[in-house]
Amino acid sequence: MIIGLVGKPSSGKSSFFKASTMIDVKISPVPFTTIQPNIGIAYIAIDCVEKELNVKCNPKHGYCKNGKRFIPVKLADVGGLIPGSHLGKGIGNKFLDEIRQASALIQVIDASGLTDSEGNPATNYDPNTEIEFLENEIDLWFADVIKRALQKITKVSSKAELIQILSEQLSGLELTKSSIEKALEQTSYTDAENFARAIRKISKPIILAANKIDLKHAQENFERLKQKYKSIVPTSAEAEIALKKASEKGLIEYSAGNGFEIKGSLEENQKKALDFIKTEVIEKYGSTGVQNCLNKAVFELLNYIAVYPVADTNKLADKDGNVLPDVHLVPQNTTAKELAFKIHTTIGEKFIAGIDARTKRRLSADYQLKNNDVVEIIFSK
Ligand SMILES: Nc1nc2c(ncn2[C@@H]2O[C@H](COP(=O)(O)OP(=O)(O)OP(=O)(O)O)[C@@H](O)[C@H]2O)c(=O)[nH]1
Numbered sequence: 346m347i348i349g350l351v352g353k354p355s356s357g358k359s360s361f362f363k364a365s366t367m368i369d370v371k372i373s374p375v376p377f378t379t380i381q382p383n384i385g386i387a388y389i390a391i392d393c394v395e396k397e398l399n400v401k402c403n404p405k406h407g408y409c410k411n412g413k414r415f416i417p418v419k420l421a422d423v424g425g426l427i428p429g430s431h432l433g434k435g436i437g438n439k440f441l442d443e444i445r446q447a448s449a450l451i452q453v454i455d456a457s458g459l460t461d462s463e464g465n466p467a468t469n470y471d472p473n474t475e476i477e478f479l480e481n482e483i484d485l486w487f488a489d490v491i492k493r494a495l496q497k498i499t500k501v502s503s504k505a506e507l508i509q510i511l512s513e514q515l516s517g518l519e520l521t522k523s524s525i526e527k528a529l530e531q532t533s534y535t536d537a538e539n540f541a542r543a544i545r546k547i548s549k550p551i552i553l554a555a556n557k558i559d560l561k562h563a564q565e566n567f568e569r570l571k572q573k574y575k576s577i578v579p580t581s582a583e584a585e586i587a588l589k590k591a592s593e594k595g596l597i598e599y600s601a602g603n604g605f606e607i608k609g610s611l612e613e614n615q616k617k618a619l620d621f622i623k624t625e626v627i628e629k630y631g632s633t634g635v636q637n638c639l640n641k642a643v644f645e646l647l648n649y650i651a652v653y654p655v656a657d658t659n660k661l662a663d664k665d666g667n668v669l670p671d672v673h674l675v676p677q678n679t680t681a682k683e684l685a686f687k688i689h690t691t692i693g694e695k696f697i698a699g700i701d702a703r704t705k706r707r708l709s710a711d712y713q714l715k716n717n718d719v720v721e722i723i724f725s726k
């Protein structure tokens with residue numbers, strides 16, 4: 346799965362990226378610092394089922410710490426968008442092609458209101474303005490990609506054929522047939538711009554990260570925006586970077602998504618910085634919000650669930666004996682057979698049945714998986 350970070354210049358996209366991946370990318374208050382996209386691995390955190398099932402897991406991907414399972418996802422940080430990017434303003438919008446395959450977008454906004462639409466210093470800029478223009482720029486980029494694909498369509502004789510052709514032509518956008526169908530219910534594909542807006546909303550929903558929440562006025566802006574937008578999470582990417590660094594140095598005990606405990610002896614400036622994060626971020630919002638925002642993108646915005654495939658329901662392991670080796674993040678209503686295809690095309694094609702590891706019950710091809718299901722897929726050899 347890919348999650349894309351979008352937003353105006355200087356909102357803190359690269360800071361959010363660094364806070365999530367700990368890859369040392371360039372961060373600066375100068376607009377358009379990022380030109381070449383940054384791609385890295387971030388983690389979605391869930392309560393691992395190892396405790397409930399009384400085993401110790403050996404993840405093949407990601408890791409498990411204190412019962413929290415960290416599942417890798419791809420995160421992409423791209424350049425800043427400004428009003429008119431679709432007309433080539435700023436650095437244009439072509440770099441968005443890097444996030445064609447994204448399942449969800451996180452718009453990083455500067456909740457402090459201390460930068461304007463182009464990322465330059467300002468006082469009392471209303472972050473609502475950037476939320477609105479940004480969605481529009483994303484939709485117009487999407488419309489461009491879709492228009493180019495639609496040019497190749499000449500004659501269609503049925504709705505099913507239309508959906509088939511659209512899904513082939515738009516395959517680069519990682520769209521499901523059902524999302525195309527839903528968009529077609531709202532508008533005709535010949536109205537490319539409205540069709541693009543509809544399908545963008547369905548296929549690449551946006552969650553807001555109200556970033557720089559540690560700064561003055563950010564709280565009041567956030568409280569106001571919260572009334573209008575359902576998917577919005579207060580974040581301080583800068584605080585998350587500082588906590589992860591302090592943790593690496595052994596100064597604090599910290600696990601992303603929580604508060605922290607001081608354990609080393611601190612210099613005066615380190616103590617001051619950590620005190621600030623504690624009173625301005627952790628005590629007000631519970632965490633720096635970065636982990637929370639990634640999690641919400643997957644579980645609330647996309648409504649995904651986590652499932653654990655295993656090769657042996659008694660040992661809860663793969664064929665090499667790794668216990669609970671994998672966790673897959675899949676859309677709600679994913680069936681046992683669809684999961685088999687996600688694991689491997691051949692396993693999907695040779696699917697016989699699934700087995701629920703908890704009940705040992707047999708699961709049919711169209712069994713809809715539930716969150717935290719542990720399943721074995723039986724397939725013909
Ligand atoms: N106080 C505070 N400053 C932040 C936070 N996140 C980012 N910043 C600062 O905001 C400025 C811009 O951060 P970047 O991460 O480079 O922003 P960007 O969105 O990647 O910018 P472009 O690449 O130019 O589009 C830097 O000076 C960061 O240190 C935050 O949570 N709190």
Ligand SMILES: [Mg+2]
Binds near residue numbers: 371378424
């Ligand atoms: Mg950047």
